[in-house]
Amino acid sequence: MKTQKVSIRDIQLKLLDIIDYIDELCKKNKIQYFLIGGSALGAVRHKGFIPWDDDFDIAMTNENYLKFLKVCEEQLDKDRYFFQREASEKWPLYFTKIRMNGTVFREPDAMCESHMGIFIDVFSLENIADGIVASTWQYICSKIVIARTLAQRGYMTATFGKRVVMSIIKRISNRALEKVLINQVRRYNKEETKRLGILFGNVRFKNAFIPREFFGTPEYIEFEGRFLPVPGMTHEFLRKNFGDYMKLPPKEKQFGHLPEEVIL
Numbered sequence: 001m002k003t004q005k006v007s008i009r010d011i012q013l014k015l016l017d018i019i020d021y022i023d024e025l026c027k028k029n030k031i032q033y034f035l036i037g038g039s040a041l042g043a044v045r046h047k048g049f050i051p052w053d054d055d056f057d058i059a060m061t062n063e064n065y066l067k068f069l070k071v072c073e074e075q076l077d078k079d080r081y082f083f084q085r086e087a088s089e090k091w092p093l094y095f096t097k098i099r100m101n102g103t104v105f106r107e108p109d110a111m112c113e114s115h116m117g118i119f120i121d122v123f124s125l126e127n128i129a130d131g132i133v134a135s136t137w138q139y140i141c142s143k144i145v146i147a148r149t150l151a152q153r154g155y156m157t158a159t160f161g162k163r164v165v166m167s168i169i170k171r172i173s174n175r176a177l178e179k180v181l182i183n184q185v186r187r188y189n190k191e192e193t194k195r196l197g198i199l200f201g202n203v204r205f206k207n208a209f210i211p212r213e214f215f216g217t218p219e220y221i222e223f224e225g226r227f228l229p230v231p232g233m234t235h236e237f238l239r240k241n242f243g244d245y246m247k248l249p250p251k252e253k254q255f256g257h258l259p260e261e262v263i264l
Helices: 008-028 037-046 062-075 132-153 160-172 175-185 234-242
Strands: 057-061 081-084 096-100 104-106 119-128 195-197 209-211 219-223 226-230 261-263
Touching: 008 062, 008 096, 008 119, 008 226, 037 057, 037 219, 037 226, 037 234, 057 062, 062 096, 062 119, 119 132, 132 175, 132 195, 209 234
Parallel strands: 057 119
Antiparallel strands: 081 096, 096 119, 104 261, 119 195, 195 209, 219 226
């Protein structure tokens, strides 16, 4: 990692600046969100960041997510932050980033992004069909979209099989097909379903669908001296995603994004 003597902690402090701003913006506009992934795990296990973690993930129901996008368009402090909206010209993926101006966090696969500042990922929790066939189809459609958008972005995977799949999908798919697939993924977002899913993140099938009650009303727990929202049934949520989540991984797996360049 090439840095200007930047430590993991330096990056984490910038992430705290971003989440404090997002939290204030969401409270002001009555937008409900949840810490997810390693951010939720860190809150419970470490009362803050996982010591080696250099990212931050949040999610919100699709209704709240759409409201968040509108609020960012109208109210985000553009001098301090960059709104990297989903499916935009320089960001074809279907989740959103809030980036900090005046910083650089250059990942190895960052090839066509208009802004490379330190960021927080914001995901939509899609409503998942109750039936196994329909929900599996949602998952498949999301993976095809991800493969296409990663190929558009210039992403280079090290796995031969994935390179072949991405090459084929890039050749046979087009924007019209992508819209059809997105509609399939999000077709239940105006219905009341029993499960939610983060379908445009790096999530395997077995962890993709989460009982709606696991989220419920957010529980606010300590995170680096402030209180941030995690899913209401935190134990069940973390156990589904991480198994024995209080157990630390082996040393060789304790690493973050390993960016190519960091500038604060």
